[in-house]
Every structure is written in C-alpha cells, then in structure tokens.
Amino acid sequence: MILMNEIPDRFWGLFRSINRSTYIEALLKINEEYEYSNYFLSREVCIQVLEEYFTAKRLVIWQDELEDEADVSEPTAVRVLNWLLRAGWLRKVDDYASMTVNIVIPDYAAVMIGAFFKLARDEEDETQIYIQNVYAILFSLKHNPRAGISLLNTAYINTKRLNKTLQDMLHNMDKFFESLLEKKAYGELLKEHLEGYVEEIVKKKYHMLKTSDNFYLYKNDIKRWISSMRDDVEWMEQMSRRSGQKVTAGDIGEKLDQIERGFDDIEHRIANMDREHSRYIRATVTRLNYLLNQEDNMKGLVIRLLNHLSETADQDEAVKEVGSRMNLSQTSILSERSLYKKRKTRSGFKENLLPEEASVELTMEEILELNRLKSRYSRKEIESYIESHLENGRMEVREDTVDSPEEFEKLILAYDYSTRRKSLYQVEDPETELIDNGRYRYPKLVFVRRKES
Known part of the structure; x- marks a missing residue:
C-alpha cells in the first residue's frame, strides 16, 4: 500500500500554519510517550502530557485556519490535540469495551514524525550505523549457514544509504563557506568555526570517518569477505538454493559486486570531503588573517x-x-x-640599465682565471693526475676519463700545464676530435712524456 495515497489534504496545512513549531513539538512529545506506553495512549493521557509540556515551555498559540471561536476558548493542550486530529496527524480509535478514546499515530504521520525527530535531535551519526549494519550482515552471511539472499539485499540497501548520507554531508559543507563572509568580526568568525564547523562536522562526522577504528577497519574486513564469498562457488550455489526464489549464483555475484563498488564510491566521497575540508581550513585562516589585519594594510x-x-x-x-x-x-x-607595495615598472627598470655589451669569447687563460682553478691544484697534483692515467707511457683521453667536475678541472689544467715550456708532459696532436660523454664535452687528447732537448 502506498502511504502517500492515504494522506488527507489538510495534513499539509501544518507546514503553512503560524503555529507549526508548536504542533511539531507536540507531536514529538506524544510520540515519545507513545513509545514508552506500549504504543497505546488515551485522549486524557495525551492532554496531560501536552499540558505539562506547555506549562514548562510557556508557549503561545495563535488562532489557526481550521479553528473556530469555540476552539479558541479551549485550553492550549486541548486546542493543539484537536487540531492535530482534524489535520490527520493523529487518529482517534474508540474502545467501546473500556469506554475510552485512544489516540494512535497513522503510518504516514509516523514517517514524518521520524523526520522531525532526526531534525530536532542530535543522535548517533548515521554513517556509523550503516557501516556497522553492513559489517554485521556480511559477517552473518559468511558464518551463518541459515542466512539467505534477503540479508544480502539489506546489506546493499545500507551501502546505498551510507553513500547518500556521505553525499548529503559533502554538499551541506557549503553553508560553512557562506558563513565566512557573513562574519564581520574576528571573534564572531572564530566562534562560528570552533562551535559550528569543528563541533558539528569535524568531531561528530569527519573525525568518525577518518579514525582507524571506524570506517576503514570495517571496510577492509568487508572487502575481504566479499572477495572470499565471490570465489566460493559452493557457497554461492547454497545461497541460491536457500533463497527459495529464482536466484542464480550469477545474481549473487552481481549483488556482491554492487556492494564492493558502493564502498569504492564511499572512498571517493571521503576523498572529496578531504579536499573540501582542506579548502575550508585555508579559507578560514585567510579570512581570520584579513579580519585581524584589515586595519593595518x-x-x-x-x-x-x-x-x-x-x-x-x-x-x-x-x-x-x-x-x-x-x-x-x-x-x-x-x-x-x-x-600592494608600490614598485617600479619593468620598463622603467630597463631604461636605467646600461646598454648590453657584445659577448666576447674568452680565452683559456681568462676561463681559468675566472673560475680560479689554478690555485686549487698544484703542479705536483697535475703531474700525478697524468701519471695515474698513463698506459705504456701515454695518457689517452676517452669517454670514461672525465666523470666528475674535479676530473674535468684537472683535465683542463693538465692541458694548460702541457703548453708550458718546463712541463714534463706534452700533447701529441692538439687538433683532434671532440668527445661528448653526455655530461661533459672535451677534446680527445693524448699526453706523452716531453722529450729532453
């Protein structure tokens, strides 16, 4: 039966009424007493509950469109109860055996009252409930031989609800960005951040998803069980036989895949929440710095x-x-x-520069002098460098001869030393090809012992 078809037209008048907050609070109080009285309340008990609540709250009720002059003269509790009965939020059931009138909550109204309860109370976060439900259901499917396909469907529904809850949580983070610009003082914004965002989002929702003893602990076990159940062909055949329906092992495997994909989507949504959380923290710090220093810049x-x-x-x-x-x-x-701080433009800076001089190729002496290499190594060290590479009285420069900046400097100094008249070594043929080993380019020289003249 579709509950929407049972709702009377006057039912929606509560949301247009000037007394809607009073009616909602009355419904919540009746529902609370309804639960603790075995779901059985007389009219007198309802009036007594409402009278005690209205006396403590000191609420004022205005004349509603469904009321006449006779209703206005009634006590507040009676007026509210009569209005809820006329609008279809409550229903009278006559008990002729005991000669009493009982008050019951219709099914469609119970759904709406449940929504009011969630909006008005700060209950345990739904993400925790859904993840625990999926965990418990898959544990039963894995270890209980009497578990059927209906439990697997319930696990899938809880996975979808968990995804929806995380999506709503992500989308509702936008309201905290709006509050950043509404606060004009440093203290107001800091209070909004600590009492609003930190208390409502970080501690109650975001922290619960990020701690190691909650979502990720359950997720690892759930994915491991899904993988083992998917690979257990005998278990899947037993499940299809126990279901008593036309359910094949392939249908069960597809449902397991849907649950696994649902947990992948959950991880993506949590990653998006991480990015939104980082954005909000950066925006908050920027806004706090602005409010703190706006008088000084x-x-x-x-x-x-x-x-x-x-x-x-x-x-x-x-x-x-x-x-x-x-x-x-x-x-x-x-x-x-x-x-910002006033600076000179680039064009003005260039106008004050001296004209560039044409680049002139430096000689070997100027390069050595510019790099100040001569003073780094003594003559004895250069001779030792050449002698360490001698083979049969010849030092042939190859690709592996130079492998570091020090070796490259020593090769340059060795060539410079060979051009001296009193040097012990000389270069056979200075006009030779170049070597490029990927890091350095240098001539393919051959050093030999200078002949005494």
Whole structure:
C-alpha cells in the first residue's frame, strides 16, 4: 500500500500554519510517550502530557485556519490535540469495551514524525550505523549457514544509504563557506568555526570517518569477505538454493559486486570531503588573517571603504563626502597595484640599465682565471693526475676519463700545464676530435712524456 495515497489534504496545512513549531513539538512529545506506553495512549493521557509540556515551555498559540471561536476558548493542550486530529496527524480509535478514546499515530504521520525527530535531535551519526549494519550482515552471511539472499539485499540497501548520507554531508559543507563572509568580526568568525564547523562536522562526522577504528577497519574486513564469498562457488550455489526464489549464483555475484563498488564510491566521497575540508581550513585562516589585519594594510582599508559605499542609501552623496577627504582620481588609489607595495615598472627598470655589451669569447687563460682553478691544484697534483692515467707511457683521453667536475678541472689544467715550456708532459696532436660523454664535452687528447732537448 502506498502511504502517500492515504494522506488527507489538510495534513499539509501544518507546514503553512503560524503555529507549526508548536504542533511539531507536540507531536514529538506524544510520540515519545507513545513509545514508552506500549504504543497505546488515551485522549486524557495525551492532554496531560501536552499540558505539562506547555506549562514548562510557556508557549503561545495563535488562532489557526481550521479553528473556530469555540476552539479558541479551549485550553492550549486541548486546542493543539484537536487540531492535530482534524489535520490527520493523529487518529482517534474508540474502545467501546473500556469506554475510552485512544489516540494512535497513522503510518504516514509516523514517517514524518521520524523526520522531525532526526531534525530536532542530535543522535548517533548515521554513517556509523550503516557501516556497522553492513559489517554485521556480511559477517552473518559468511558464518551463518541459515542466512539467505534477503540479508544480502539489506546489506546493499545500507551501502546505498551510507553513500547518500556521505553525499548529503559533502554538499551541506557549503553553508560553512557562506558563513565566512557573513562574519564581520574576528571573534564572531572564530566562534562560528570552533562551535559550528569543528563541533558539528569535524568531531561528530569527519573525525568518525577518518579514525582507524571506524570506517576503514570495517571496510577492509568487508572487502575481504566479499572477495572470499565471490570465489566460493559452493557457497554461492547454497545461497541460491536457500533463497527459495529464482536466484542464480550469477545474481549473487552481481549483488556482491554492487556492494564492493558502493564502498569504492564511499572512498571517493571521503576523498572529496578531504579536499573540501582542506579548502575550508585555508579559507578560514585567510579570512581570520584579513579580519585581524584589515586595519593595518591598504587592501583591507579599501575593501572597507567599498563596502561602506555599497551599503549607503545615497551613494552619490557618500562618494562626494569621501572625495572631499581623499583624491580618488589619483592612479595610486584607483590602480589595483596600489593595494600592494608600490614598485617600479619593468620598463622603467630597463631604461636605467646600461646598454648590453657584445659577448666576447674568452680565452683559456681568462676561463681559468675566472673560475680560479689554478690555485686549487698544484703542479705536483697535475703531474700525478697524468701519471695515474698513463698506459705504456701515454695518457689517452676517452669517454670514461672525465666523470666528475674535479676530473674535468684537472683535465683542463693538465692541458694548460702541457703548453708550458718546463712541463714534463706534452700533447701529441692538439687538433683532434671532440668527445661528448653526455655530461661533459672535451677534446680527445693524448699526453706523452716531453722529450729532453
């Protein structure tokens, strides 16, 4: 039976009523007493519960569209109960055996009251409930031989609800970004952040998803069980036989795949929440710094001036008044660069530079002098470098001869040393090909012992 078809038209009048908050609180109190009285309440008990509640709260009720002058003269508890009965939120059941009138809550109204209860109370987070339900169901499927396919369907529904809850949590984080711009003082924003975002999101929801003893602990076990059940062909055949329906092992495997994909989607949503959380923290810190320093920098003062002009009713008069105190036509005020420290432009900087001189190729002596290599190694060290590479009285420079900056410097100095008249070694043929080993380029030299003349 579709409950929507049972709802009377007057039922929706509660949401248009001026007394809707009072009616909702009355429904919650009756529902609370309804649960603790074996779901059986007389009219007298309902009136007594409402009278005690209204006396403590001291609520005021206005005349409603469904009420007449006779109803207004009734006590507040009786007026509220009668209105809820007329609108279809409650229903009378006559007990002729005991000669009493009982009050019951219709099924469609119970659904709406449950929604009111969630909106008005801060119960345990639903993400924790759904993940525990899936965990318990899959544990039963894995170890209980009497578990059937209906439990697997329940696990899939709980996975979808968990995904929906996380999606709603992610989308509702936008309201915290809006509150950043609404707060005009540093203390107000800090209080909103600590009592709003940290208490409602971080501690109650976000922290629960990120701690190791909650979601990720359950997730690892659930994925491991799904994998083992999918690979256990005998278990899947037994499940299909126990179901008593036309359910094949393939259908069971597909349902397991859907649950596994659902947990992959959950991980993606948690990753998106991580990004939104980081964005909010950065935006909050930026906004706090602005509110803290807006009196001390040009950017904060200009923004305050613009906000003041936009909020003024007579903007033309306000601009004239500001213009009498500030020269708004100056480039230093209107230019966006004025919000920062004033600097010289690149073009002005280039005009003051001296003209570039044409680059001249340096000689070997100038290179050595520029790098100051001569003083780094003595003559004895250069000779030892050449002698360490001698083979049959010859040092042939190859690709593996130079493998570090020090070896490259020593090779340059060795060639410079070979050109000296009193050097012990000389180069056979200075006009030779170049070697490129990927890191250095140098000539393919051959050093030999200088002949005594």
